[in-house]
Amino acid sequence: MKVGIVVFPGSNCDHDAWYAVSENLHQRAEFIWHDSASLGDVDAVILPGGFSYGDYLRCGAIAKFSPVMRAVKDFARQGGPVLGICNGFQVLTEAGLLPGALVRNANLKFVCRTVPLQIVTTHSPFTHQAAPGQRLSLPVAHGEGCYIADDSTLNQLEAEDRVVLRYLDNPNGSMRDIAGILNADRNVMGMMPHPERAADTLVGSTDGLAILSSLLDVAVKAQALAS
Amino acid sequence: MSAITPEVIAAHQLTAPEYEKIVSLLGREPTFTELGIFSVMWSEHCSYKSSRVHLKKLPTESKRVLQGPGENAGIIDIGDGIAIAFKIESHNHPSFIEPFQGAATGVGGILRDIFTMGARPIAVMDSIRFGRLDDEKTGPRNRRILEGVVSGIAHYGNCFGVPTVGGECVFEESYDGNPLVNVFALGVARHDEIFYGKASGIGNPVIYVGAKTGRDGIHGASMASAEFTEQSKQKRPNVQVGDPFLEKLLLEACLEAMQTGAIVGIQDMGAAGLTSSTCEMGSRAGTGIEIDLQHVPQRETGMTPYEMMLSESQERMLLVAQSGREHEVFAAFKKWGLDAVQIGVVTGDGLLRVKNHGEVFAEIPNRALADEAPRYHRPYTKPLRTAPSHAPRVASKNLAADLKALLASGDICSKRWIWEQYDYQVRTNTLVGPGSDAAIVRIKGTNTSIAMSLDGNGRYCALDPRQGAKLIVAECCRNLSTMGALPIATTNNLNFGNPERPEIMAQLVECIEGLAEACRFFDVPVTGGNVSLYNETLGAAIVPTPVVGIVGMLNTAPPVANVFGQPGLPIILLGGLRDADWAEFGGTQYAKIILNSLWGTPPKLDMDYEKRVQATVRELVRECVVESAHDLGDGGLAVALAECSFGPSDVGANITLDSDLPPELLLFHEGPSRILISTPTPEKVFAAARKNNVQAIHIGVTLESRVAIRNRNQILIDSPVAELKDSWTNALEHLLQNLVPV
DSSP: OEEEEEEOTTBOSHHHHHHIIIIISOOEEEEEETTOSOOTTOSEEEEOOBOGGGGOSSTTTTGGGSHHHHHHHHHHHTTOOEEEETHHHHHHHHTTSSSSEEEOOTTSSOEEEEEEEEEOOOOSTTTTTSOTTOEEEEEEEESSOEEEOOHHHHHHHHHTTOEEEEESSOSSOOGGGEEEEEOTTSOEEEESSOGGGSSOGGGSOOTTHHHHHHHHHHHHHHHHHHO | OOOOOHHHHHHTTOOHHHHHHHHHHHTSOOOHHHHHHHHHHTSHHHHOTTTHHHHTTSOOOOTTEEEOBTBSSEEEEOSTTEEEEEEEEEOHHHHHHSHHHHHHHHHHHHHHHHHTTTOEEEEEEEEEEEOOTTOTTTHHHHHHHHHHHHHHHHHHHHHHTOOEEEEEEEEOGGGTTOOEEEEEEEEEEEGGGOOOOOOOSTTOEEEEEESOBOSTTTTHHHHTTSOBOGGGGGGGGGSOOOOHHHHHHHHHHHHHHHHTTOEEEEEEOOTTHHHHHHHHHHHHHTOEEEEEGGGSOBSSSSOOHHHHHHOOOSSEEEEEEOTTOHHHHHHHHHHTTOOEEEEEEEESSOEEEEEETTEEEEEEEHHHHHTOSOOOOOOOOSOOOOSOSSOOOOOOSOHHHHHHHHHTSTTTSOOHHHHTTSOOOTTSOEEEOTTSSSEEEEOTTSSEEEEEEEEEOHHHHHHOHHHHHHHHHHHHHHHHHHTTOEEEEEEEEEEOSOTTSHHHHHHHHHHHHHHHHHHHHTTOOEEEEEEEOOOEETTEEOOOEEEEEEEEEEESSOOOBSSOOSTTOEEEEETOSOOOOGGGGTTSHIIIIISOOOOSOOOOOOHHHHHHHHHHHHHHHHTTOOSEEEEOOTTHHHHHHHHHTOSTTOEEEEEEEOOOSOHHHHHHOOOSSOEEEEOSOHHHHHHHHHHTTOOEEEEEEEEETEEEEEETTEEEEEEEHHHHHHHHHSHHHHHHTTOOOO
16 A cells, blocks of 8 residues: 655655654655656555745645646546645645635734644545544644635535534634535545644644544555455 | 945955955955955954954864864764754844845755755744834834744745744844844754765866846845944845745755765855855865856846855855766756756865956955954953943832733743744654743654754843853753753854944953853853844944854653643742842843843852753653753743643642742742752652752642742732733734733
8 A cells, every 4th residue: 555645846744744654654655756747556645735836826826737736636536535735735726626725814824733623524535534523633834724615615515515624713714614625526635734743642643643544544445456 | 347446445344454465365456356255255244253263262072063163054963873963043134124034034044054064954943032012112113023024934934844943032122223033943964964065176066056146135244244324224135035945945956966976065155155155165175166157047137247256146055066977966956947057166276266258357265265354353341231230129019910011021921923923843853842941853763852942131141241141051951951851062143233342342252251161061062153243223232142052962752841730749949949139130031021120140150050950850851750840031930830830721839938038039030040840759859859969849739720829928929820821822912913001
């Protein structure tokens, strides 16, 4: 079982995701450079946090044109699990794999803080190991994490049970306290909080494992099915 | 080409004797380009000409020091074949002129100093000082500078992907016209992968990498070596603009290029850009460097050799590769989309030869620029001192109100508003982040963690520079020891006024001698740092402000808490109440905030006792005997007790003291060598204290949601934790919004 971690120029949580998967969860992880046309034989993909291309135009707006994103879209279309964390979430919305957008935090300041969250649905490859309604404490670290979408999109997300995570103490002004969402096929998830920063008791907590080990478990099963 | 007149020489901030020295070193008159090159290399900022003779007094060696002062950063061995590189630098002048970019490029500059040594940056801290936020006249400007500096630091560090794990923030009238921004960075490397700024190997190619050169920052180094006047705002084009994304690419590309083994030497282009990197690398290796500027990537047209040599465009590096292996280096930079071009070659003649399209514009011995700058034994007298020696009459009307006022003051209140704007967790090494006695980051792949702390105290140094400097080192080491870490090495940033004034020079000399004595005593050699002089605006100097950054080592383990965890645990004051008198009370936060006054002397320091207290607490923390530990600093015992109560569950303290001291002294004196401990096993604390021959007094017990302090039968303070915490938590935001309750 292998997780591919996409590295854009300016990604800076790529190594953290690699460390959580390989050192904390003892699974294989490898980096995939942004100009690769293929993902190789990975079973799951993580788009990590950071500032791809400096976030100089709009967060994720340039990264979506990277060659690797075509491969990521194909992988997602075939049902492969894709997790976008922070900047990765921004890239997924820009690339059209997830609805809505992430804009400047309501107070216009970067915020790094551990916030309480609630898992809204366990019906996803990213949360199936969690308990319904389970509370998590996860770090956020972003300047542009305010999730926005039009009312009909928000209503649809809720009606289809595609809001995965909600803030219990909203740090950025996100509409309806949304911290993470799924695509319609439920195999692509974007979230602003950082599960890879909460995968080790030494650096705070292991609450992020609820998400990461769900994902890895799914990838393991997918691999078993394929072989 | 401009003629070199006395006015031109003066405009380059060179004196007539300095100019004569240039002529004698060259054996002829310099060209205009050469004059510019000399002016930046011989500026105070680059040459340390006023401080160098005194900096030699600092201890620089221990068995752990792999690289002391003189390189881009100091390097310390931490075992397992791993080393850490760290340094502090100031960006005071640029941050006053343009706070956001000034602070941002300060972060960028120190990060390059670290990764140019082959070390990946894993932590940043900032020591920032501003004028009063609530002053009617200067407050609005000071608030704007603070907001700009904090966003600048956040902008650069967050995007680059290095955690900002701690620091200090202080407000003082003396910084009204001259804020201080000192940035510390620390990186990690394997011993066998450390790189130096040496241009070795005649015939090797000299390669330029990173951003293109523009006209920004020309004469930044000489600006940083002058006082501010009414005209300083016109210097705005001298401030550089930072691009953290480009620096992130430069980091990754440099580390990859270093892996090829084809790099001989590398140095970042910091102050004085292309000039300092070429002549310093040549001088260190005893070689010459010849470059042709036509090959330098440029983002503006029509730049003269003078402008290109003096530009301080950011995010650039100069490296020397093994001849024949250039392509390996170019490939690494190409992967990251960066410019890397050969601009010259290492020669055997010891000269810096600068050509443009083949025409020679400068030809100067590298040593003359890098090592033969003037060194001044500037005259000094007694340190400048305006404070009276005698104490005013002190009689508090309400000790609890005084405590709340202290907790709500800028220096003591929670700095969460600042540090939440910094990503303090990226790279997932942060075991202890901002808001603690010291920050701790683990070194992945080892069992070692590094603790670090920044400390300064301008008030103490204004009263007695020598004693103040010693207290700062003691406090910084105490911060580390409280977290269980053994202090191992120091970097320092010396922020002072105009050294040409003998009473200011005296402050500098006494501070350096105090630092030297304390660093030697605590065995924390100084491996590098920065001197920032001419911190004056309109003739008023800042208070002498040495800032030290000390790093320590400990085993990777869950860190000790600084706050009380549960009610009912014994509280012990390790080090004891210590003696105090009114004369030594004049530098305290109580004197500053409550009495708006400064007098007397800093607290006494018994370095030997301090060392034993620190050894005791390290032992106790290492052996997990204590549940919490927090050292006493600003605001003394009462403030430390309050801070210990601001944990997640608001556990306070019920304290009974037995002292003859007046209550103001007892609660708020800042005598050093004291640490508050809560522990389920007090007998083990007493045993360790006895063994090390230090005092340990059982002063009370942790208590749910109140802080109550009695002396014998007299109640001094009895306040709900929530009330104290409220004063402390939101004070900075209130100050910034100018919502100060009266």
